[in-house]
Amino acid sequence: MTGPVDGPHVDRPGGFRAGRPAAGRGRSGARPERPTDRRGRGGQRSAGARGRSPDRRSVDLPRQAAYQAVAAVNRDDAYANLVLPSILRDVGLVGRDAAFATELTYGTLRHLGTLDAILTDAAGREVARIDPPVRDALRLGAYQLLHTRVPAHAAVSSTVDLVRSVGPGATGFANAVLREVTGRDAEAWVARLAPPLETDPIGHLALAYSHPQWIVRAFAEALGGDLGETTRLLIENNERPAVHLCARPGLADPVTLADEVGGAPGAFSPYAVYSGGGALGDLPALTEGRTHVQDEGSQLVAQALAVAALDGPDGRWLDLCAGPGGKSGLLGAIAAQRGARLTAVEVSEHRARLVRQATHNLPVTVLHTDGRAVGSTPKLAEGHFDRVLVDAPCTGLGSLRRRPESRWRRQPSDLPALTRLQRELLAAALRAARSGGLVAYVTCSPHVVETHVTVTEAARRCGVPVDFVDARPLLPEGMPGLGDGPTVQLWPHRHGTDAMFLAVLRRS
Numbered sequence: 001m002t003g004p005v006d007g008p009h010v011d012r013p014g015g016f017r018a019g020r021p022a023a024g025r026g027r028s029g030a031r032p033e034r035p036t037d038r039r040g041r042g043g044q045r046s047a048g049a050r051g052r053s054p055d056r057r058s059v060d061l062p063r064q065a066a067y068q069a070v071a072a073v074n075r076d077d078a079y080a081n082l083v084l085p086s087i088l089r090d091v092g093l094v095g096r097d098a099a100f101a102t103e104l105t106y107g108t109l110r111h112l113g114t115l116d117a118i119l120t121d122a123a124g125r126e127v128a129r130i131d132p133p134v135r136d137a138l139r140l141g142a143y144q145l146l147h148t149r150v151p152a153h154a155a156v157s158s159t160v161d162l163v164r165s166v167g168p169g170a171t172g173f174a175n176a177v178l179r180e181v182t183g184r185d186a187e188a189w190v191a192r193l194a195p196p197l198e199t200d201p202i203g204h205l206a207l208a209y210s211h212p213q214w215i216v217r218a219f220a221e222a223l224g225g226d227l228g229e230t231t232r233l234l235i236e237n238n239e240r241p242a243v244h245l246c247a248r249p250g251l252a253d254p255v256t257l258a259d260e261v262g263g264a265p266g267a268f269s270p271y272a273v274y275s276g277g278g279a280l281g282d283l284p285a286l287t288e289g290r291t292h293v294q295d296e297g298s299q300l301v302a303q304a305l306a307v308a309a310l311d312g313p314d315g316r317w318l319d320l321c322a323g324p325g326g327k328s329g330l331l332g333a334i335a336a337q338r339g340a341r342l343t344a345v346e347v348s349e350h351r352a353r354l355v356r357q358a359t360h361n362l363p364v365t366v367l368h369t370d371g372r373a374v375g376s377t378p379k380l381a382e383g384h385f386d387r388v389l390v391d392a393p394c395t396g397l398g399s400l401r402r403r404p405e406s407r408w409r410r411q412p413s414d415l416p417a418l419t420r421l422q423r424e425l426l427a428a429a430l431r432a433a434r435s436g437g438l439v440a441y442v443t444c445s446p447h448v449v450e451t452h453v454t455v456t457e458a459a460r461r462c463g464v465p466v467d468f469v470d471a472r473p474l475l476p477e478g479m480p481g482l483g484d485g486p487t488v489q490l491w492p493h494r495h496g497t498d499a500m501f502l503a504v505l506r507r508s
C-alpha cells in the first residue's frame with residue numbers, strides 16, 4: 001500500500017474528544033431519520049449537496065484543496081490530473097503544501113474502494129447513503145488515518161472541521177465514524193473485511209488493494225494466473241509514478257536534461273529521463289519542443305517500431321491514432337534524423353491540434369480524419385506506408401497509477417465497443433502498410449481481449465497476409481521480464497513503466 005506521508009501538523013483541540021457520541025448516535029439531528037437507518041441520523045444524503053465549499057477560515061488550505069478535488073471527481077466526473085492543478089493555483093498552494101494536497105487527493109481516490117468498505121462498516125450504513133460532501137470528507141479523513149503519518153487526532157479534528165463547513169449537522173456523526181476507523185490499522189481492517197485469500201483470492205486482493213474485482217481478474221489473467229505478481233502490480237498501481245521525460249533524439253541529450261531537472265537518465269529507453277520531482281512547467285527544453293513528458297514504456301514501444309529491420313524504402317511512416325502526440329513527437333524526431341516523414345492521423349479535432357503543437361518543428365503531416373478511412377483518400381492510400389503505428393484507444397488499465405479515478409469509472413461493458421474499434425483500426429493499419437512493411441499495435445492496457453485477442457482477430461480478418469515479428473529484440477538488450485514473445489507486455493511492477501502492450505506484424 002502507499003507509504004505513509006507526513007502532512008502539515010494541524011492539531012485542533014476539540015476535534016476528537018473522548019465522550020463524543022459513537023457512530024450513528026450523532027447529535028446533528030438536522031435531517032429526517034430513515035426507517036432502515038439502524039445507527040443514527042448524521043451524514044445522511046441531503047438535497048443541495050452539490051458544490052458546497054469548505055469554510056476557508058476553519059479548514060487548512062491543503063485539505064480544502066484536496067476536498068475540492070475529490071468532490072469534483074466524485075460529483076462532476078472531473079479528472080484529478082486536470083482539476084487539481086487549477087485548484088492548487090486558485091488557492092495559491094505551492095511546495096510542500098501542494099505536495100500534501102496532491103497526496104491526499106490521489107491517495108484518497110486510489111484507495112476509494114477499500115476506504116468505502118471501511119467507512120460502510122464504521123458507519124453501519126452503505127456509503128451511498130451518506131451525504132456526498134460528508135462522505136468525501138470522511139474518505140479524506142480515513143485516508144489520512146490509515147495511510148499517512150498525520151497524527152490521528154489531527155486527521156480527525158481537521159476532518160470534523162471540514163464536515164462542519166460542508167455538511168453542518170453531521171460533525172458528531174463524522175467524529176464517531178472516524179473514531180471507529182482509528183480502532184484498527186489498514187491491515188487489521190483488511191483482515192476484518194476482505195474475504196479469505198484461500199477461497200476468494202480475487203475478492204481478497206480487490207478489497208486489500210482497492211481495485212474493482214473485474215480489473216484484478218483481468219490483471220491476474222494477463223499475468224498467467226500468478227497471484228503473487230498480481231499483488232505486486234496492484235501495490236505498484238497505488239504508488240505515485242515518477243514523471244518521465246523523453247529527450248527528443250537530435251534535439252536534447254538525456255544526460256544533460258537529467259542534470260537540468262535534477263533527475264536521472266532512464267533505465268531502458270535511450271531517450272528517457274526520470275524527473276527529480278520539481279515543477280517542470282517553464283523548463284526551456286519543454287517550451288522549446290526539445291523534450292516532452294512521456295512514460296518510458298511509451299517511448300520503448302514507439303522506438304521498437306523505428307528500429308525493427310525493414311527491407312526496401314523507409315521514408316513513409318504513419319501514426320494512425322496520434323493524439324495528443326507523444327509518440328508522434330518521438331517518431332517525428334527519429335524520422336527527422338533518418339530523412340523520413342510521418343503522417344499523424346487523429347479523429348478528434350482538439351487532439352489533432354495538440355498533435356500539431358507537439359510536432360510543429362518536425363517532419364510530420366497531421367491529418368484530422370478517421371484512421372479507418374485508409375484507402376478512401378490519397379493521403380491515406382492502401383499499401384503506401386513503410387512503418388505504421390496503431391496506438392489504439394483502450395481502457396487505459398495500464399496507466400492506473402497516473403489516473404487515480406479511472407479504475408472506478410471503467411466498466412467491463414466498455415470492452416465490446418473498444419475492441420471492435422481496435423480491430424478495425426489495426427486492420428486499416430495493415431492495409432495501409434506496403435508489402436513487407438511493418439505495423440506496431442500498441443495499447444496502454446494489458447487486458448487480453450484488448451491485446452492478444454484483438455491482434456489475433458484483426459490479423460485473421462484484415463484480408464492481407466501478415467506474420468508476427470518477435471518484438472523482444474526490438475527492446476533494449478538485457479531488458480528483463482519480456483516473456484516468451486512474439487509480443488511484449490511491459491509492467492509497472494517489473495519495468496517501472498505503464499503496462500504497455502506491443503505486437504509487431506509484417507505485411508507479407
Ligand SMILES: C[S@@+](CC[C@H](N)C(=O)[O-])C[C@H]1O[C@@H](n2cnc3c(N)ncnc32)[C@H](O)[C@@H]1O
Pocket residue numbers: 298320321322323324325326327328345346347348351369370371372391392393394421425
Ligand atoms: C491511446 S490514444 C493515442 C496516444 C498517442 N499515440 C500518444 O502517444 O500521445 C488513442 C487516440 O486515438 C484517437 N482515436 C480514436 N478513434 C480513432 C479513429 N477512428 N481514428 C483515428 N484516431 C482515433 C483518440 O482520439 C486518441 O487520441
